[in-house]
Amino acid sequence: MIASRRLVLxxxxxxxxxxxxxxxxxxxxxxxxxxxxPPLATPENYFLSVTAHGSAMAYVLTTFFIMGFGYYVAETAxxxxxxxxxxxxxxxxxxxxxTLLALGTVLSGRATVLYTFYPPMTGSxxxxxxxxxxxxxxxxxxxxxxxxxxxxxxxxxxxxxxxxMFATVANAIMWAWxxxxxxxxxxxxxxxxxxxxxxxxxxxxxRTLFSWTLHAIVYFWLxxxxxxxxxxxxxxxxxxxxxxTMGRLTFVLFLLYSLPVGMHHLFMDPEHSTGFKFxxxxxxxxxxxxxxxxxxxxxxxxxxxxxxxxxxxxxxWIGALPWHRPMVLATGLxxxxxxxxxxxxxxxxxYGMNAMVHNTSWVTAHFHLIFGGTVVIMYFAIAxxxxxxxxxxxxxxxxxxxxxxxxxxxxxxxxxLPWHWLGLLGQWRRVALFDYTNPTIAPWAPxxxxxFVGGLILLVSALLFVANLxxxxxxxxxxxxxxxxxxxxxxxxxxxxxxGFGFWNAAVAVLMLAAYGWPIAQFFVEPSPGAIVHRVDR
Amino acid sequence: MASEEDVLRTEIRxxxxxxGATALILGAILFAGLARGINPPSNxxxxxxxxxxxxxxxxxxxxxxxVAPNGDVTVRIVTTQFAFVPQCVVVPTGRRVTLxxxxxxxxxxxxxxxxxxxxxxxxxxxxxxxxxxxKTGDLxxxxxxxxxLGHSQMWAVVRAVPPDRFAxxxxxxxxxxxx
Ligand SMILES: [Cu+2]
Ligand SMILES: [Cu+2]
Numbered sequence: 001m002i003a004s005r006r007l008v009l010x011x012x013x014x015x016x017x018x019x020x021x022x023x024x025x026x027x028x029x030x031x032x033x034x035x036x037x038p039p040l041a042t043p044e045n046y047f048l049s050v051t052a053h054g055s056a057m058a059y060v061l062t063t064f065f066i067m068g069f070g071y072y073v074a075e076t077a078x079x080x081x082x083x084x085x086x087x088x089x090x091x092x093x094x095x096x097x098x099t100l101l102a103l104g105t106v107l108s109g110r111a112t113v114l115y116t117f118y119p120p121m122t123g124s125x126x127x128x129x130x131x132x133x134x135x136x137x138x139x140x141x142x143x144x145x146x147x148x149x150x151x152x153x154x155x156x157x158x159x160x161x162x163x164x165m166f167a168t169v170a171n172a173i174m175w176a177w178x179x180x181x182x183x184x185x186x187x188x189x190x191x192x193x194x195x196x197x198x199x200x201x202x203x204x205x206x207r208t209l210f211s212w213t214l215h216a217i218v219y220f221w222l223x224x225x226x227x228x229x230x231x232x233x234x235x236x237x238x239x240x241x242x243x244x245t246m247g248r249l250t251f252v253l254f255l256l257y258s259l260p261v262g263m264h265h266l267f268m269d270p271e272h273s274t275g276f277k278f279x280x281x282x283x284x285x286x287x288x289x290x291x292x293x294x295x296x297x298x299x300x301x302x303x304x305x306x307x308x309x310x311x312x313x314x315x316x317w318i319g320a321l322p323w324h325r326p327m328v329l330a331t332g333l334x335x336x337x338x339x340x341x342x343x344x345x346x347x348x349x350x351y352g353m354n355a356m357v358h359n360t361s362w363v364t365a366h367f368h369l370i371f372g373g374t375v376v377i378m379y380f381a382i383a384x385x386x387x388x389x390x391x392x393x394x395x396x397x398x399x400x401x402x403x404x405x406x407x408x409x410x411x412x413x414x415x416x417l418p419w420h421w422l423g424l425l426g427q428w429r430r431v432a433l434f435d436y437t438n439p440t441i442a443p444w445a446p447x448x449x450x451x452f453v454g455g456l457i458l459l460v461s462a463l464l465f466v467a468n469l470x471x472x473x474x475x476x477x478x479x480x481x482x483x484x485x486x487x488x489x490x491x492x493x494x495x496x497x498x499x500g501f502g503f504w505n506a507a508v509a510v511l512m513l514a515a516y517g518w519p520i521a522q523f524f525v526e527p528s529p530g531a532i533v534h535r536v537d538r
Numbered sequence: 539m540a541s542e543e544d545v546l547r548t549e550i551r552x553x554x555x556x557x558g559a560t561a562l563i564l565g566a567i568l569f570a571g572l573a574r575g576i577n578p579p580s581n582x583x584x585x586x587x588x589x590x591x592x593x594x595x596x597x598x599x600x601x602x603x604x605v606a607p608n609g610d611v612t613v614r615i616v617t618t619q620f621a622f623v624p625q626c627v628v629v630p631t632g633r634r635v636t637l638x639x640x641x642x643x644x645x646x647x648x649x650x651x652x653x654x655x656x657x658x659x660x661x662x663x664x665x666x667x668x669x670x671x672x673k674t675g676d677l678x679x680x681x682x683x684x685x686x687l688g689h690s691q692m693w694a695v696v697r698a699v700p701p702d703r704f705a706x707x708x709x710x711x712x713x714x715x716x717x
Binding site: 114203242266267273288289346351430431433440441488528529530536 | 567581686
């Protein structure tokens with residue numbers, strides 16, 4: 001078992017408890033939106049629940065999982081103890097305090113602003129301060145990841161940083177960049193408004209700052225899934241990683257192209273000209289590149305495994321893969337969801353077509369499929385894979401693990417495919433109660449009920465996941481960490497540019513200046529008339 | 539087993555596919571944007587949320603549908619917690635219509651179901667979209683951005699009528715009551 005197991009487990013349990021609670025809320029929300037109207041279905045409760053669901057999933061599940069997994073990778077991939085474990089614990093408690101403050105305020109009904117804030121609507125300052133503390137905890141983690149890599153490089157001069165750690169540090173650095181936008185919005189606009197220090201807010205600026213964070217944060221969530229694709233899935237399948245270099249290139253491209261693209265969330269906003277929307281749309285298209293490279297490299301790695309296992313012919317290797325292994329199964333299901341979710345994303349990014357789907361259920365469907373589907377199913381697989389080395393026991397039998405993964409996949413499809421369709425029909429987002437007597441809305445009813453059933457399947461899967469982790473009855477055959485995939489051709493030397501981040505940081509700075517320099521500066525050159533703060537906490 | 543050169547060659551071939559796919563996607567969007575004139579609302583026009591209801595185009599008397607002497611049709615709507623003012627607007631089909639929105643309070647959003655009308659309404663800015671309506675009937679026009687607890691009850695109607703039933707008064711006003 002690994003040395004920092006208590007630290008890792010503290011993070012993962014926090015993440016998964018928040019996740020399970022948020023799944024309960026999510027299923028209830030679908031019930032409210034359906035014509036079946038559950039008890040307690042008031043707008044107050046609904047929007048409180050949406051705020052809690054979003055905050056728990058987007059900020060707590062993700063941040064804690066990624067921090068915990070980062071510590072795990074730093075110890076296991078580098079093969080040396082984590083630097084400064086006490087500081088890591090301090091960061092955990094800071095983030096935990098922030099979580100309790102933020103979620104407590106939401107549950108008390110004094111921060112029903114949804115997890116994307118929407119100033120000039122303003123809730124209790126405690127909510128925003130809580131979220132800032134979560135981010136502060138994660139910043140400490142960023143520093144520890146960079147330090148762990150630096151110490152290792154010093155001890156092993158000239159050797160390539162193991163791919164799993166290289167990717168983790170890429171994510172840490174990307175996260176540091178990502179949080180600048182939302183931190184500036186909270187610290188300079190939202191919290192002063194919540195404290196009553198200012199009476200108006202420049203909403204154009206706050207939306208622009210939030211957009212800085214909004215795309216890259218999703219890639220922050222996505223990184224662990226990609227780390228599993230590159231370094232865990234090929235090994236679990238009994239094969240090798242097709243190309244280590246391609247992995248490094250992919251992670252570097254994510255770092256570059258996740259950031260200067262956030263304005264694609266503002267296509268329908270009046271505070272920006274078409275020029276910058278267009279520029280960021282073009283840069284968004286480049287985000288498809290690392291994803292397509294990954295699809296290729298991972299498929300090729302799986303083919304190696306399938307052929308080693310005796311698969312023949314053009315497609316015979318697929319059937320020969322060890323699908324009974326949870327990591328392999330999760331990777332397959334994740335790719336299917338990536339196919340649908342990525343296709344939907346192409347519509348969102350298309351600038352003109354976006355008008356058809358903006359703020360409809362199509363968008364909700366898209367990010368649930370990409371994040372909740374493609375990404376979270378890999379969080380499950382990672383947890384199952386590393387659980388024995390953390391606790392000394394399996395997280396349930398393989399059969400129970402596979403059942404849970406299948407339920408999640410089916411639930412996600414049953415929930416989100418109808419949402420896509422409803423979005424095209426014009427169903428808009430963030431509505432508590434639909435008037436099903438309206439002739440435009442009435443035909444939606446059966447589809448909303450189908451997606452509610454999907455929500456229930458997801459809830460069963462989420463509870464089964466937690467039960468699998470907490471189950472004590474299956475002793476592990478192995479207490480060693482799973483080994484990371486070997487590269488097809490061992491990377492004995494890699495170009496310096498792909499063994500560190502100095503150059504890439506400079507490139508990100510240049511891209512961000514080009515993409516966001518003027519769009520942010522315009523609010524200072526020609527300030528907009530402010531919007532009056534609207535309090536929701538009194 | 540493939541050699542290192544084989545791996546490299548296959549990867550380079552795949553990168554051509556990736557470049558081709560990306561170029562194709564961008565090309566389609568560029569074509570739609572440039573050749574078809576499909577652009578998102580981006581007029582960058584500032585307006586003070588505190589005073590917009592007092593004077594100017596968003597004062598109450600000027601809201602709704604107006605036909606200019608040259609025949610241009612413009613619809614002006616104020617989006618506010620939790621109503622559209624006016625709640626019903628009338629537009630002719632088959633003619634280019636300009637819709638202008640402004641908010642005195644928080645962020646709202648508007649879409650007209652079954653059309654390409656979709657925009658955020660950000661306090662401090664005028665949101666403007668153009669559309670040519672093709673379907674007749676009462677089109678559902680909800681607020682699509684969370685704006686507070688009454689958000690779900692915030693919706694309007696765009697009444698699209700055939701050109702021969704669309705009539706404006708001497709001042710160029712057209713409204714739902716007159717139909
Ligand atoms: Cu995005
Ligand atoms: Cu509204």
